[in-house]
Each structure stands twice: as structure tokens, then as C-alpha cells.
Amino acid sequence: MKGRYINIPVASGEQFQAYLAISVDGRGPGLVLCQEIFGVNQTMREVADLLAEEGYTVLVPDLYWRQERGIELGYTEADFPRALALYEGFDEGLGVEDIQASIRALKGLDECTGAGIGVVGYCLGGKLAYLAGCRLPEVACAVGYYGVGIEHALAEAENLQGRLVLHLAELDAFCPANARAAIVEGLGRMAGVELYVYPGVDHAFARPQGDHFNKSAALLAHERTIAALRRAIGPDYNLSALWEEHIRHEFDTRDVPATMATMVAEPYVNHIPTMTGGVGYRDLSRFYRYHFVHNNPKDMELTPISRTVGASQVVDEFIMSFTHDCEIDWLLPGVAPTGKRVEIPMLGVVKFRGPKLYHEHIYWDQASVLVQIGLLDPAGLPVAGRETAQKLLDESLPSNTLMPSWASSADKPR
Structure with missing residues (x-):
């Protein structure tokens, strides 16, 4: 109580x-x-x-x-x-x-x-x-x-x-x-x-x-x-600013205590494709300290695409780009550095309780990552590499390139 x-x-x-x-x-x-x-x-x-x-x-x-x-x-x-x-x-x-x-x-x-x-x-x-x-x-x-x-x-x-x-x-x-x-x-x-x-x-x-x-x-x-x-x-919280502060400590200052201070007492993070993160202060702090905040390539960069701010959550669409020059536990666990350049679209669903971050659900296409580092041959598979990020930035790039049947409908009634 x-x-x-x-x-x-x-x-x-x-x-x-x-x-x-x-x-x-x-x-x-x-x-x-x-x-x-x-x-x-x-x-x-x-x-x-x-x-x-x-x-x-x-x-x-x-x-x-x-x-x-x-x-x-x-x-x-x-x-x-x-x-x-x-x-x-x-x-x-x-x-x-x-x-x-x-x-x-x-x-x-x-x-x-x-x-x-x-x-x-x-x-x-x-x-x-x-x-x-x-x-x-x-x-x-x-x-x-x-x-x-x-x-x-x-x-x-x-x-x-x-x-x-x-x-x-x-x-x-x-x-x-x-x-x-x-x-x-x-x-x-x-x-x-x-x-x-x-x-x-x-x-x-x-x-x-x-x-x-x-x-x-x-x-x-x-x-x-x-x-x-x-x-x-009310109350009226600036969730966008609160989220930016959290990201700043994750990727810029790389300060784990400051990152945790932006969150509720028992938060959780779930990177959906790799099921990495943590539930509760103890495990999440450990995850951030040893497997995330200090475990990212130095040239990692986030390019914002869109942001939707609701009453209690933020949905962020962005492109993450980096050189795979170190083992990235949370993104490519157990995979040795390949030196490859990677660009991937990501989506983050970030929930708040009042002024504190409660949870993060982070989504991306892991197949695209594996294609870009050479661990997955895209030939004959409905997967793509860096093109997924490039098309997000430039919608004029071709659509339906993975659909063998696309050409067959060119002359059909519309």
C-alpha cells in the first residue's frame, strides 16, 4: 500500500x-x-x-x-x-x-x-x-x-x-x-x-x-x-520530449543510470524479432549496461521518419543505420562483426505511465538485417535488404519487385 x-x-x-x-x-x-x-x-x-x-x-x-x-x-x-x-x-x-x-x-x-x-x-x-x-x-x-x-x-x-x-x-x-x-x-x-x-x-x-x-x-x-x-x-505531459530524453541517454550520453531514471520503477523492453530486453528494473538495468547502451557501433544513427503522439504512448517510425563492426547482442546476438553497412526501418511503440516510460516494443525486419550482413541469401525468397530502408525514404522507388506475378497484371483492366 x-x-x-x-x-x-x-x-x-x-x-x-x-x-x-x-x-x-x-x-x-x-x-x-x-x-x-x-x-x-x-x-x-x-x-x-x-x-x-x-x-x-x-x-x-x-x-x-x-x-x-x-x-x-x-x-x-x-x-x-x-x-x-x-x-x-x-x-x-x-x-x-x-x-x-x-x-x-x-x-x-x-x-x-x-x-x-x-x-x-x-x-x-x-x-x-x-x-x-x-x-x-x-x-x-x-x-x-x-x-x-x-x-x-x-x-x-x-x-x-x-x-x-x-x-x-x-x-x-x-x-x-x-x-x-x-x-x-x-x-x-x-x-x-x-x-x-x-x-x-x-x-x-x-x-x-x-x-x-x-x-x-x-x-x-x-x-x-x-x-x-x-x-x-489533464495532466498534459510532453511525451515526445520525454522520449527524446530517454533516447539521448541510450545513444548519445550512453548513461545507464540516466536512462533508467526516465522509466517507471519496474519497466520492460521487448525487441520483438530477437526477444531481447528485460522485465523489471534489475534485469533491464543489467541488459542496458552490458548488452545495449555500451554494445552499439559508434556510428549508429537514427533517422526519424514519423512520430505519432497519443495520450499515453508514442509510436516512432525511423531508420537505424550502422556499420556492423562489433557484436550487437540485442540485434544480432552471437553473430561476429562482418563490417557490413546496415540500414533498417524500425518501429517503436513506447508506453508511458504519467511522466515515466513504462515499456518499449521495438519492431524491425530481421530478414532484411540478415540479408545485409550476408547471412541470408535473398535469391528466390520474398525478402529484401537495404532497399526496404531506401524505399521508406523515397517512395518513388519501384514497388512489387518481389512479386513474380506483378508484370502479368500490367494490361488488365483497372
């Missing part, structure tokens, strides 16, 4: 507890995170800590306090009946009032910046996030993950003032096909509303270690959530 608990006052003079996770920046836009039916348990605290890494100051209110304080249930068969009973006895109207009290508390914290507040919720919290977006004008962005019962409150959407994002699971028995259809029909044409249905996944697909966890769907939903929050309440 990285955060702490604080007390939230309500109009009656009573108080309830909420878990507070402070932005990685020390101050950040405020988020209220609404619990599943299992209370403010370890999973909810970990989600809050993750969102704090993204730059937000996050408050997770104990929304069950009126029934029983401090509920922390697990996901076992023994805990589910208790969670269901609490859910069935829950008053949504009072829950929204408690969210409003949490918003007031957030705004009073020095660690919270900006006028707009976001509300994110899961399961029970997914519907509460929706209702908060409809009922509370200070909610600039509401995000609901597999909210239960939203289809019964669609009329409230006419009061939406901020953005709304709903993540729906195709196989969710708590929000079956007819309910999803009603939600899409009722909300899909509204400005500022984003609806996403994730095929082949079930309720709680974004809960790590859960029975229905689906990593690809969870990552995509998280990216969409962060993109919506960034647009509505």
Missing part, C-alpha cells in the same frame, strides 16, 4: 474513510475511484496506486460505510454472498452523495490540482461513475467499467455535462446483450460519449489475477480511459 487513509466529512457530521494515493508528481488532477461490490480491498488500492502513477491524485471512498465500515472482501466463493448482500442493500443515491463529499475533500487537498474532477468505477462503481457524471456538474469525466444496471438509468444521461466512457464486456451476464443494446441505443449518439464493447471477455475482465482477467482488453481499456481523462482534466 503506497497511499494512506483520510476521513471524509458528510453533512450529518459523520465521517467515513477513503484511501488516498498521491500523484507521482506530488500534485495532480483529482480522481474519485469507486469500488466493486467487494469494498475498498487490495485490488482497489492497487488500481488507485496505478492511477497515481499516471499523474492523478486518487481518492477511493468506503461507499459501504453506512452499512458496515472497512469492508475488504476477496473474490472467493465464501466472500461472494456477503458482497452480494451488501450490494443489494446499497443505496445508490446516498452513494452518489458520498462521491460528492469525496470530490469536495479532493478539491481541498493541496495535492489536487485543477477544477475538473474525474470519476472512475468498476462493477457497482461503474454504474456509480455513470450516475455521478449525470448528477454532479463538477465531474468532467466519468469512466465506468462493466457497470451493472446502467440500462435502467439512461434517462439521466440528458444531464451529462462532461465526458463519459463506458467499457462493456460481450460475455457479461450482469449486462447481457439486450442491456448493452439499450445502452448503445440510448447513449451512442451523444456528444462526448465513448462506448466500447470488448469481444470475448467477461465481467471483471480488467481485474488482475481475476478469473476473467483479459490482459489485452484490460490494457486497451486502460489506454482509452487515460486518453479520455487527459482530454478532460
